[in-house]
Amino acid sequence: MTSDVMTRPAVLILLGPPGAGKGTQARVLEEKFGLVQLSTGDLLRAAVAAGTEAGKAAKAVMAAGGLVSDEIVINILRDRLAEPDCAKGVILDGFPRTTVQAEALDVLLGETGQKINAAISLEVDDAAMVTRISGRYTCGGCGEGYHDSFKQPVSAGTCDKCGSSEMTRREDDNAETVASRLEAYHAQTAPLIAYYNGKGALQTIDAMGEIETISGGLAKIVTDVTS
Numbered sequence: 001m002t003s004d005v006m007t008r009p010a011v012l013i014l015l016g017p018p019g020a021g022k023g024t025q026a027r028v029l030e031e032k033f034g035l036v037q038l039s040t041g042d043l044l045r046a047a048v049a050a051g052t053e054a055g056k057a058a059k060a061v062m063a064a065g066g067l068v069s070d071e072i073v074i075n076i077l078r079d080r081l082a083e084p085d086c087a088k089g090v091i092l093d094g095f096p097r098t099t100v101q102a103e104a105l106d107v108l109l110g111e112t113g114q115k116i117n118a119a120i121s122l123e124v125d126d127a128a129m130v131t132r133i134s135g136r137y138t139c140g141g142c143g144e145g146y147h148d149s150f151k152q153p154v155s156a157g158t159c160d161k162c163g164s165s166e167m168t169r170r171e172d173d174n175a176e177t178v179a180s181r182l183e184a185y186h187a188q189t190a191p192l193i194a195y196y197n198g199k200g201a202l203q204t205i206d207a208m209g210e211i212e213t214i215s216g217g218l219a220k221i222v223t224d225v226t227s
């Protein structure tokens with residue numbers, strides 16, 4: 001990277017399936033590097049609330065039940081990147097979702113001589129993710145979390161903390177649903193991974209380990225790509 005890049009906000013994209021801990025890791029990066037996480041939903045809501053030109057355009061489309069166009073999202077992002085709190089850089093979450101959007105983002109960043117510092121993919125083992133997520137259950141009495149494989153109560157079916165036997169599972173945490181969520185994620189993300197790999201901007205990190213290990217690896221990547 002040239003020294004020029006150092007004076008410009010870092011632009012990072014975080015890719016990862018539901019359950020990979022993307023939100024947690026984004027918060028760690030925000031704290032450690034002073035970055036701002038920007039999700040498409042938050043961007044749209046904020047722009048509509050602020051009544052910017054792009055916000056008004058988005059509001060009209062949403063009021064008519066339509067999907068906000070890539071062009072409007074890009075305009076909202078352009079406004080947002082210029083705000084002072086984004087001076088150190090941003091973590092994009094949920095945008096781009098398609099290679100068309102990725103190209104539009106490259107054009108936007110090119111307006112100010114910028115480019116993506118890195119697209120970081122949180123890599124998971126699908127089978128292990130299914131086990132991890134579908135095994136979760138919670139005590140209905142006190143909210144204590146348990147797991148079929150990793151954390152059973154001492155006495156089966158009875159909460160260690162409060163003695164309740166009312167255990168609940170989230171309906172969408174069953175194995176089939178988790179597997180199909182992962183499949184949808186891979187199908188949607190594969191073109192983006194290929195796109196950023198082709199640009200030499202792709203970074204991958206094993207997201208199956210301890211949260212602190214993953215955070216450490218991410219911090220190293222962010223340091224490398226922004227200095």
Ligand SMILES: [Zn+2]
Pocket residue numbers: 139140141142143144159160161162163164
């Ligand atoms: Zn309990």
